[in-house]
Amino acid sequence: MPIKNGDFIKVNYTGRLENGDVFDTTDEKTAKEFGIFNESAEYGSKMIVVGSEHVLKGLDEDVVGKEVGYEGSLIIQPEKGFGDRDPTLVETAMVSKFDKKPYPGMRFSVNGRMGIVETVIGRRARVDFNHPLAGETLAYDYSIEKKLRGTKAKIEGLINLYVNSDLDVEIQGDTATIVIPYALSFDQRWLVSKQRIADEILTHTNLREVRYLEKYISTKVEKKDKNEKSAKKE
Structure with a gap:
């Protein structure tokens, strides 16, 4: 079926300037080749919700009507990229x-x-204060890898998109409960993104409520688990 707004899909892409320089890519090898590799970034296909501008507007619009497995290229003018220079x-x-x-x-x-x-x-x-790429015409090569189906998979995709973490997700009726580990509770990306994640879950699924459950584990339990693992190795 053709891709439409609201679909959760995984895409691979590489963005280039008119001179051929790569400024953005989901491919680790390409990032290293063009000197833009970021050790803290996660490479591989990126999950987006079509129409939510998780990618540049030009690319976001171009995937509509395409099928899973599509591979192609497009030119993005400044107004649908990083804007004109002001x-x-x-x-x-x-x-x-x-x-x-x-x-x-x-x-x-x-x-x-x-x-x-x-x-x-x-x-x-x-x-x-313009974006460094404001006024630039961009070229993108991209492919559509898959479409995510199922509410749980979509929620997990959104979490990975914003905070690059695998969290436990439980769905009961029209409520989703997301378990937040202690360490993530103080993560700046999480603090900034958790409201938007909840908003997008409620917008793009049939759920009516999102609950965040912070999880704290006693240090005694952690020590016990470590001792049990050590005993098994011996």
Whole structure:
């Protein structure tokens, strides 16, 4: 069946600039080849909910109507990529606002916005708050690997998308309970993403409630388990 908005699918893709440089990919080998490999990133097919812009708008729209197994390419214009460059987003900031002496190419964050220092003259720095790829025409090669079916699989896919973790998910009636390990309770990605994960679960499934259950294990139990494992090895 053709892919439609709201479908949970897994895709593989590689994005290139007009000069051929790769700026984004789900393939580890390609990332290493083009010098953009990130040790903290997870490579392999990426789960997206079609129409939710988990990927660039141009790619998100292009998968609609395709079938699982599709392989193809597309060109994404700036308006459906990282947007056109906006001259008003190039601003002047006082050097005193920086934690350390600014220099061209330095990243600068203020009020939740990330910019790049272009020039520094005297006590003033010129900062570009446009996305680094704003105004760029992009080329994408992509394939559709599979479509996720079943509520539990979809929830697990969303969790992996946002926090790259495998969590226990239980579904009873119209309620999903997601077990949160103690360590994840303080993870910044989890704290930022948990509301959105719940919102997307409720939007894209027939569930009416999402419960997060934080799990704490006694250190006595952990020590007992370790001792039992050691005894078995002996």
